[in-house]
Amino acid sequence: MTTVLAPVAGHVVGLAGVPDPVFSGGLVGPGTAIDPARRAGEALAPIDGLILKLHPHAYVIAGEDGRAVLVHLGIDTVLLKGEGFRPLACEGARVRAGAPVVAWDPVAVASAGKSPICPVVALDARPGTLTTLLAAGPVRAGEELFRWGGGYD
Amino acid sequence: MAVRKVIVESSAGLHARPAATFVQTAAKAPVDVTVAKPGGTPVSAKSILSILALDVRSGEVIVLNADGDGADQVLDELAAIVSVP
Numbered sequence A: 001m002t003t004v005l006a007p008v009a010g011h012v013v014g015l016a017g018v019p020d021p022v023f024s025g026g027l028v029g030p031g032t033a034i035d036p037a038r039r040a041g042e043a044l045a046p047i048d049g050l051i052l053k054l055h056p057h058a059y060v061i062a063g064e065d066g067r068a069v070l071v072h073l074g075i076d077t078v079l080l081k082g083e084g085f086r087p088l089a090c091e092g093a094r095v096r097a098g099a100p101v102v103a104w105d106p107v108a109v110a111s112a113g114k115s116p117i118c119p120v121v122a123l124d125a126r127p128g129t130l131t132t133l134l135a136a137g138p139v140r141a142g143e144e145l146f147r148w149g150g151g152y153d
Numbered sequence B: 001m002a003v004r005k006v007i008v009e010s011s012a013g014l015h016a017r018p019a020a021t022f023v024q025t026a027a028k029a030p031v032d033v034t035v036a037k038p039g040g041t042p043v044s045a046k047s048i049l050s051i052l053a054l055d056v057r058s059g060e061v062i063v064l065n066a067d068g069d070g071a072d073q074v075l076d077e078l079a080a081i082v083s084v085p
Helices: A106-111 B016-030 B048-054 B069-080
Strands: A002-005 A011-012 A031-036 A042-043 A049-056 A058-062 A068-072 A085-089 A099-106 A116-123 A130-132 A137-139 A144-148 B002-005 B033-036 B061-068
Touching: A031 A144, A049 B048, A058 A099, A058 B048, A099 A106, A106 B033, A116 A144, A116 B048, B002 B069, B016 B048, B016 B069, B033 B048, B033 B069, B061 B069
Parallel strands: none
Antiparallel strands: A002 A144, A011 A031, A011 A137, A031 A116, A042 A099, A049 A058, A058 A068, A068 A116, A085 A099, A130 A144, B002 B061, B033 B061
């Protein structure tokens, strides 16, 4: 069982609220999404684990049990080529849930014409293994979003 | 055994969006499908985690491998997905 925390503060909108059919259709995996508060801040690790991949605009944290969570800071933000994002940790490092991973500014992302909405996705999760703890509404960074029980492939 | 060596043309590499389409297509195949960087360890093409961890950038070459009925078809589909700029 893994409890996944909100990496950013804002409003929980669910994957259905992501303006990208690949995320909203659950093709990347099940999970949720947060429309972040429009102020510069730090994106946190959603679970304890290893920073498996760290891009300026997205990161994957893999827990010791093999469950891994993707946090994507905005949509199509790979095209910003790191502008407005500053990694605060290193790939391969171990982090605790709630530790800062990337400093970013959702206002800058929005000004660049990209949606700052952040999908938080359970990678390779089997259907029906997530329990939603916070389906919609305001959320603080570090608050519990969903539980991931059962298995992963 | 079917093998394809293809250049990833997607501008974002094999990341979130192309990666998801790639994994969904591979997952539908009735056979095991692997992907590797040349000389690297093959990983399952059906795992989004494995594909994101492989971290394929635009312009990199990947080697696709499948064996059994429908192997050629799924590799052709996967090669087509990564060939879209």
